[in-house]
Amino acid sequence: MSVSSRTHVSPILHADHLAKEVESGERRLSILSDLSLAVFPGESVAILGQSGAGKSTLLGLLAGLDTPSGGELTLFGQSLRALDEDGRASLRAGRVGFVFQNFQLLPTLTALENVLLPLELSPSPGAEARARDWLTRVGLGERLDHLPKQLSGGEQQRVALARAFVTGAELVFADEPTGNLDPTTGERIIEALFSLNREAGTTLVLVTHDHALARRCDRCLRLEDGRLVEMARDEVMA
Amino acid sequence: MSRTSWPALLRLSARSLIRDLRAADVRALALALALAVAASTMIGFFLDRLDRGLTRQAGQLAGGDVVLEQGRPFDTEVREALEDAGLTLSEQIDMVSMVSRGERFQPASLKVVDSVYPHYGTVRVDRGNGIESLAHGPPPGEVWVAPRLALLMELEVGDRVRLGETQLEVGGVVEREPDQSAGFGNFNPRLMMHRDDLDATGLVQEGSRIEYELLAAGSAEAVARVEPLLQRLRREGVEVRDVRQDRPQLGSALARAEQYLSLAGLAAVLLAGVAVAMATRRYVERHLDTAALLRCFGATQRDLLRLFVLQLLWLALAASALGALLGLAGQALLVALLATFLPFSLPAPGLLPLWLGVFTALAVLVGFAGPTLLRLKRVSALKVLRRELDPLPPSAWLVVGVAALVFGGLLWLYSGDLWLAAGLLLGGLVMLVVLWGLGGVLLRLVLRGTARLPRGRGPADGMLTALRLGGQQLARRRQASLGQLLAFSVTFFTVAMIALVRGDLLTTWQAQLPADTPNHFAINIQPQERDAFASALAGAADARTALYPMVRGRLTAINGQPAREAVPAEARGNNALRRELNLTWRATLPEGNRVVAGEWFAAGQEEGKEGNWLDEVAAEPQASASGAAVPISVENGLAERLGLTLGDRLTFTIGSDTVTGEVTSLRSLDWESFRPNFYVIFPPDTLERFGHSYITAFHLGDDDRDLLRRLVREFPGVTLLDVEAILAQVREVLAQVTRAVELVLGFVLLAGISVLYAALTASLPVRAHETGLLRVFGASNRLLSRMQAAEFAVLGLASGLMGALLAELAAAGIYLTWFDLAPRFHWGLWLALPLAGALLIGLIGHLLSRGLRRQAPAASLGLLGEA
Structure with missing residues (x-):
């Protein structure tokens, strides 16, 4: 079963009959099975699901951070099957951004340095100016030299947002971006995320159990029994 | 496949290192590497300068770089061969002859020199205008005499003396010859004259006992060119002294000090290595998240490896520069400490020890940090989503094995003795296995012992609770505690060994020259004078005379x-x-x-x-x-x-x-x-x-000068030599070498403290987590403070005990094998090491964890990324 909305444009991300099993003692546990998905450029897709449904596993697979047990996955038109871990890393470089539930900021780096980090892998002129610019856009222009521990949770997640978009990524994965934040702060982060996504014309795939967040996306899918099910708009509103 | 370019990686690694300097583990790494370089360059610079200085000095003392001696004149063929090789020649003739002036006759030791004399140094001579340093010997027509000859014959500058069939003028009194030997072989006072006057004396006769010396001076390459000739001459019975090969050995005190310095230098390098290993573990753990993030951002495994290796290389270079500066300052201090003893000025430091120091830093880095660092390469990008996906730490045996191999190589490089290096290495590995087992047993004992502490409600309850909790935490964190126990035991053991050897060296030196060491020699005592001389001495000299x-x-x-x-x-x-x-x-x-x-x-x-x-x-x-x-x-x-x-x-x-x-x-x-x-x-x-x-x-004390005058008066035929000045110089050497040894001991101590610092810093995050949790559960600052102090003190005590055991075993081994002495038990060691361990680790640990106790629990827990 494939979940897609358009057929006339090539998907930026395409999963075909994806499966993931893990060893659990003597038996194999199936987390995802026969899962298909196509995400098109500029789309925002939310994947909803209960705790333990395998949302993060799916995100890891889609981003090429993990390998599936079966099925085919294509990212930017290239099959991931033929690539080793380094190959997948190279494919991601500069084109994929991430926002994590636990922010994943490096504690010894300042806000500015954290945002600069992905740019420094393939330096280009004006990297620092770009990092400053993105931090200003998320409202942290005055907090450039602050270490993560000097920032609140919401501020840390805004740094992470700036870091996800600073490379000009075509595709941003977000894993429960508001999971560690209070509702008000979470709301602000959602606002910031979608506004940046709009400005940059990025494709967004986010995993969440927050219906308010999912509602902001073009499409919502529910992960159920290892498969993705397209959700009706009213179902999401519920 | 690698995407990131070298210039980008170089820049990124340098920038990330600068940012990383905020982290305690990077500072600990830098400190340890700088200490390793400082220790090896300090000792390397000093020994190199000493070695080159001694060779130069030996050349001066011998009168040339190669000295040939035989009982007949040298052939033209030999002279030409030496000159063709690029050596400058000077000829010298030694003989004993009677010198007379009026009715006074005195046998003198003649030294006949040419116009080239001396190759090295100057003659200090008084020609009637005070003492001058001259780079030549007496001109033809003149003799220069030793003060003793002047005294015995009542000679003054301008007097004429008869030598064989001719008369020569006393042109000067020689205070010091550059090539004077210190032996007592030649007791006749010296008379120096020019070669051109020799024939006129008619002293060279068939059958005269004359030594002909050919003194050659030149570069090491020139000397090497004539080596086959020298070999042949040796076989023909010519005495050949090549100062580079036959250099007089260092005095035993200095030779032992040299060995001690090398040993202590290696001990400091080993300790620095342990500190590097401890700090690297923390460094790697701290960078696992960075590595995973960079993987997400698209860095390949090779990029990661290159990035972190480059970062550590920058660190090693910076630490090497700092260490080399410290080493230069340290060797200057060593030279200053030994200055008055060294009878010559040392040449400027060479570059070789510097390269050796940098090489040592890199070797320590590769050996002690390498396998641990490889862990970063294996980080999965998925770790950003699932924190538990840390790559497994490298096997302890791999880490120890690689470190041992590299350190063994350094031992070999520094000692030049493969078997010694292999033996020490094998011994060290056996020691580690024993320590590992013993450490496990000790930790179990701590767990059981602290579990049995009474849980009453008396006034001591707070302390006992702290001790119980601290001890149990230590014992339960088994792997980490074992690692620390091992590192601290090796540290205490090394410092104790260096201190023990120092103590034994000093005792040996003091025993070598007790206060009543003879300071006068009397020679030429005739059999009929023997009893009278002995009884004259009896009052002043001790029973050993x-x-x-x-x-x-x-x-x-x-x-x-x-x-x-x-x-x-x-x-x-x-x-x-x-x-x-x-x-x-x-x-x-x-x-x-x-x-x-x-x-x-x-x-x-x-x-x-x-x-x-x-x-x-x-x-x-x-x-x-x-x-x-x-x-x-x-x-x-x-x-x-x-x-x-x-x-x-x-x-x-x-x-x-x-x-x-x-x-x-x-x-x-x-x-x-x-x-x-x-x-x-x-x-x-x-x-x-x-x-x-x-x-x-x-031995004559200062108060016994009267006795000396009496001996001179009563036994005019007896020659009395005063060696007090030489004795005083040797004593000064020992005092200065002692100070040098203490300076080096200080360095080893510093390296030891760097291990403590690195290890405790590495354990901070885990402690922060525990502290945060205990805070959440309601533990007071007072209880936490006591608990941590108790934990560190127990750790220090146990490490001190194990260090003492090791030092005792190693000392017994050294006594039995090298000194052929019965091993003795060092009570002080068993008291001092555990006590010092408990205090030192307790103190450093307490200070380092003070910040943790001040942190809010959320922040402490957040340090581990659990927010």
Whole structure:
């Protein structure tokens, strides 16, 4: 079963009959099975699901951070099957951004340095100016030299947002971006995320159990029994 | 496949290192590496300068870089060969002749020099205008005399003296010759003259005893070019002294200090290595998240490896620069500490030790950090989503194995002895296995012991609870605690060994030159003067003062063969075959001598029973005029040089007679003892029939100067030599070497503290987590503080105990194998190490964890990324 909305444009991300099993003692546990998905450029897709449904596993697979047990996955038109871990890393470089539930900021780096980090892998002129610019856009222009521990949770997640978009990524994965934040702060982060996504014309795939967040996306899918099910708009509103 | 370019990686690694300097583990790494470089360069610079200085000094003392000596003039062919190789030649002739002025006659030791003399250094001479330093000898027509000759003959500058058939003018009094030897072999006062005047004296006759010396000066390359010629000349019986090869050995104190410095330097490097290993573990753990993030951002495994290796290389370079500066300052301090003793100025430091220091830092980094660092490469990008996906730490055996191999290589490089390095390495690995097992047992004991602590409600309850919790936390964090226990034990052990060896060195040195070490020699005491001289001394000299009979004899045959043919080819030119040796007879082994092979004439004879022994000898004489062999004892070094073994029969020509002895014992002796020492000792009743005199050494205090004047007056024929100045210089050497050794010990201590710092820093995150949790559960600051202090103190105590055990075992091994001494138990060690361990680790740990206790629990827990 494939979940897609358009057929006339090539998907930026395409999963075909994806499966993931893990060893659990003597038996194999199936987390995802026969899962298909196509995400098109500029789309925002939310994947909803209960705790333990395998949302993060799916995100890891889609981003090429993990390998599936079966099925085919294509990212930017290239099959991931033929690539080793380094190959997948190279494919991601500069084109994929991430926002994590636990922010994943490096504690010894300042806000500015954290945002600069992905740019420094393939330096280009004006990297620092770009990092400053993105931090200003998320409202942290005055907090450039602050270490993560000097920032609140919401501020840390805004740094992470700036870091996800600073490379000009075509595709941003977000894993429960508001999971560690209070509702008000979470709301602000959602606002910031979608506004940046709009400005940059990025494709967004986010995993969440927050219906308010999912509602902001073009499409919502529910992960159920290892498969993705397209959700009706009213179902999401519920 | 690698995406990121080298320039980008270089920039990124440098920038990330600068950012990383905020982290304690990076600072600990830098400190440890800087200390390793500082220790190795300090000692390397110093020993290199000392070595080159000694070679230069040896060249000056010998009068040239190569000195040839024989009893007849050198052929033109030899001179030309030396000159063709690029060496400058100077010729010198030594002989003894009578000097006279009016009615005064005095035998003098003539040194006939040419216009090239001296190759190195200057002659300090008083030509009537105070002392001048001149780079030449006396001009033709003049003689320069030693102060003693001037005194004995009442000579003044301008006087004329007769020498053979000519008269020469006294042009100066020589205060110091650059190539003066320090030996007591030549007792006649010196007279120096020019070669051009020699023929006029008519002293060179057929059969005269004259030594011809050819002094060659030049580069090491020039000397190397004439090596085949030198080999040939040696075989032909010419005495060849090549200062680079036959450089006089360092005094034993300095030689031991040199070994000690090398040992301590390596100990500091080892400790720095342990600190690097501890700090790297934390560094890697802290960078796992960075590595995973970078993987997400698209970095390949190779990029990651290159990035972190480059980052550490930058760190190593910066630490090397800092360490080299410290090392330069340290060696300057060492030189300053030893300055007044070193009789020459040292050449400037060379570059080699610097490279060696940087190489050491890199080797330490690769060996002690390498396997741990590889863990970063294996980080999965998925770790950003699932924190538990840390790559497994490298096997402890791999880490220890690689570190051991690299350190073994460094040991080999520094000691030049593969087997010693391999032995030490193997011993070290066995020691680690034992420590690992012992550490496990100790931790179990701590767990059980603290669990049984009473849980009453008395006033001591708070302390006991802290001790119980602290001890149990330590024991439950088994792997981490074992690692720390091991690192601290090795640290305490190393510092204790360096301190123990230092203590033993100092004791040996102090014992070597006690306050009553003889400071005067009396020679030429005639047999009829012996008793009177001894009784004159009796009041001032101690019981050890002995008068040794001395007979001069030449070694002419070995096992019936002419001596020069019987010895190995390279020993044919040896001085011992060309000069008369001082022989003595004696019933008991002289003090400070040790029989190393065979048996003394009467094994088991006790000192003071000389009379009995003499009675036995008298009843059954061991020597006869017919030349039957008597037992003799030969000095070990001479035996080695001439290839002599037990049972060899040596024939000595004394005057017109001969006496043959069979080597029944070989002795080692201390040439620096300031006592009369003899190459060959005969038993009593063997040499008395030959003409002999007596020699003694005795100690005179400042108040005994009257006695000295009385001796000069009453025994005009006896030559008295005052060696107080030399003795004072040797004492000063020991004092200064002691200070140098203490400086180095300080360095080792510093390296030890760097290990403590690195290890405790590495354990901070785990402790922060625990502290945060305990705070959440309601633990007070007071309880946490006590608990952590108790944990560190127990850790320090246990490490100190294990360090003491190791040091005791290693010291026993060294005593048994090297010093041939019974091992002794060091009570102080068992007290000092655990106590110092508990205090030091307790204190450093308490200070480092103070910040943790001040943090809000959320922040502490957040440090582990659990927010």
